[in-house]
Amino acid sequence: MGLPMCRLVMRVLRTGQMRGWKMQVGWSLRVEARQMPPFNACRFCPDQSVIMNVLIWNCRGALKPNFQDYIRELFRSHNPAILVVMETHIGGVRAREITDRLPFENAIHTNTIGLAGGLWMLWNSGRVDVTHLASTEQEIHAIVKVSNSDSNWLLSAIYASPRSAEREILWNNLNKTADLHDMPWVIARDFNEPLTGKDKFGARPVSVSRSLLFKDCLDKCNMIDIGFTGARFTWTNKRPLQTLIQERIDRFFVNPRWCLLFPNAKVTHLNRCHSDHCPVLLDMQPRPFVGRKRPFRFQSCWLSDPSFPRVVSQAWHPNSSLFEAIKVFTEDAAKWNRLNFGNIFDKKKSIMARLNGIQKVVSVRPSNSLLNLESELQRKLEVVLTQEEEF
Structure with missing residues (x-):
C-alpha cells in the first residue's frame, strides 16, 4: 500500500x-x-529476468469488447516477455491507441490485408531488447536479446494469409530470411494450414499440395517442431459434431541452434477463450512451481x-x-x-481447469454433450471475468 x-x-x-x-x-x-504493478511484476518478488517466454494468440479482432481485458488476464497469468497478437483487423494509428493501453511498453504493428490480418508484437524492454529488422502484412522479423545475458536469437512472427498466392510469397520470404541469417531462430505463427492429417479433424482432408509447400519451406529453414502439451488442436469452428472442424495451425517452430540455446523449452496450448483460437505459450526455461507467500x-x-x-x-x-x-x-x-472475494477467484480457477480438461477430450473424442458443456463453461467464464473486472 x-x-x-x-x-x-x-x-x-x-x-x-x-x-x-x-x-x-x-x-x-x-x-x-x-x-x-501486478503481483508477478512486483519489485519485492524474486528476479523475473531469468523467466523468458513468448505467447502467441489469434484474437480474431482487437475491437472486441473483452479483448483488452483478456490480454491483461494473459499477462497476469503467464507474464509473457513477448506477446504476438494475430488477426487484429486493425493497423496504423488505431492499433497504436489500443496497444498503448496494454501492459507492454513497446509494440510493432503491421498493416492489415484488407479487412483481415493485422499482426502485433508487444514486449517490455526491462526483460528483452527487441530490434526490428523487417515486416510485411504477413510477417515481423526481429532480433531478441534477453536482458542480463549474451544470448541473441531471431524471432519471426507470422500470420499466413488464407490465400495461396500470398502464402507462396511468405514461404519465399522465409527462405530468404534463412539465407541471410545464421543464428538461433524461432518462427511463431498462425499458418492457416495444417501440416499433416493428424493436425485436422473433420471436413475435407488436408491438401497434399499445400502441405508439401509448407513442409518444403520448413525443411529449407531447417525448422523442427518441439511438440506441445494441452489440447491437440488450436482452432475450432465451434460447430456441432456433424459439422465440427478442428485444426492445429497455431504453433512454434525452432531451428537446432535455438534448441541448443534453450534445451528445456516447451510449448503449451492454453485454454481457448474469447476466440476460436487458443493462445500458445513457448516457455524457454520452465521451472517447477514453488509456492511463496503473495505480498499484500x-x-x-x-x-x-x-x-x-x-x-x-x-x-x-x-x-x-x-x-x-x-x-x-x-x-x-x-x-x-x-x-x-476469494470465491470469485476460486470459481474462475475451477472453470479454467474444467475447460482445460474438456478441450483436451474434445480434441480426441468430440461429442455434442461435451461441446455444449464447453460452450456453457465459456459463458460462465465470461460472467466471472466480468465480475472480477468490475470488482
Missing part, C-alpha cells in the same frame, strides 16, 4: 469521517490500486463492498503507530478478502 494511500486512510480514520468515505478516499484508492496488494474491488470501511476503522487505535495500524490493516484485509 503506497504512502499517499496510507495517509488518506489514516486521515479518514483519525477524523472519524467514515460517512461518504468512498467519495473522499475511494477514487484515490482506486487510482493508486490500478497504478500498482490493495485491491480496488474492495471499494465496492459496504463492509470494507469497517475493516479500515478497526485497524486504527489512538495509541497505535502508523506502522502498527498498517500491519493490522494488511492482516485483517487479507482475511476479509478471502471470505468476501
Whole structure:
C-alpha cells in the first residue's frame, strides 16, 4: 500500500469521517490500486529476468469488447516477455491507441490485408531488447536479446494469409530470411494450414499440395517442431459434431541452434477463450512451481463492498503507530478478502481447469454433450471475468 494511500486512510480514520468515505478516499484508492504493478511484476518478488517466454494468440479482432481485458488476464497469468497478437483487423494509428493501453511498453504493428490480418508484437524492454529488422502484412522479423545475458536469437512472427498466392510469397520470404541469417531462430505463427492429417479433424482432408509447400519451406529453414502439451488442436469452428472442424495451425517452430540455446523449452496450448483460437505459450526455461507467500496488494474491488470501511476503522487505535495500524490493516484485509472475494477467484480457477480438461477430450473424442458443456463453461467464464473486472 503506497504512502499517499496510507495517509488518506489514516486521515479518514483519525477524523472519524467514515460517512461518504468512498467519495473522499475511494477514487484515490482506486487510482493508486490500478497504478500498482501486478503481483508477478512486483519489485519485492524474486528476479523475473531469468523467466523468458513468448505467447502467441489469434484474437480474431482487437475491437472486441473483452479483448483488452483478456490480454491483461494473459499477462497476469503467464507474464509473457513477448506477446504476438494475430488477426487484429486493425493497423496504423488505431492499433497504436489500443496497444498503448496494454501492459507492454513497446509494440510493432503491421498493416492489415484488407479487412483481415493485422499482426502485433508487444514486449517490455526491462526483460528483452527487441530490434526490428523487417515486416510485411504477413510477417515481423526481429532480433531478441534477453536482458542480463549474451544470448541473441531471431524471432519471426507470422500470420499466413488464407490465400495461396500470398502464402507462396511468405514461404519465399522465409527462405530468404534463412539465407541471410545464421543464428538461433524461432518462427511463431498462425499458418492457416495444417501440416499433416493428424493436425485436422473433420471436413475435407488436408491438401497434399499445400502441405508439401509448407513442409518444403520448413525443411529449407531447417525448422523442427518441439511438440506441445494441452489440447491437440488450436482452432475450432465451434460447430456441432456433424459439422465440427478442428485444426492445429497455431504453433512454434525452432531451428537446432535455438534448441541448443534453450534445451528445456516447451510449448503449451492454453485454454481457448474469447476466440476460436487458443493462445500458445513457448516457455524457454520452465521451472517447477514453488509456492511463496503473495505480498499484500490493495485491491480496488474492495471499494465496492459496504463492509470494507469497517475493516479500515478497526485497524486504527489512538495509541497505535502508523506502522502498527498498517500491519493490522494488511492482516485483517487479507482475511476479509478471502471470505468476501476469494470465491470469485476460486470459481474462475475451477472453470479454467474444467475447460482445460474438456478441450483436451474434445480434441480426441468430440461429442455434442461435451461441446455444449464447453460452450456453457465459456459463458460462465465470461460472467466471472466480468465480475472480477468490475470488482
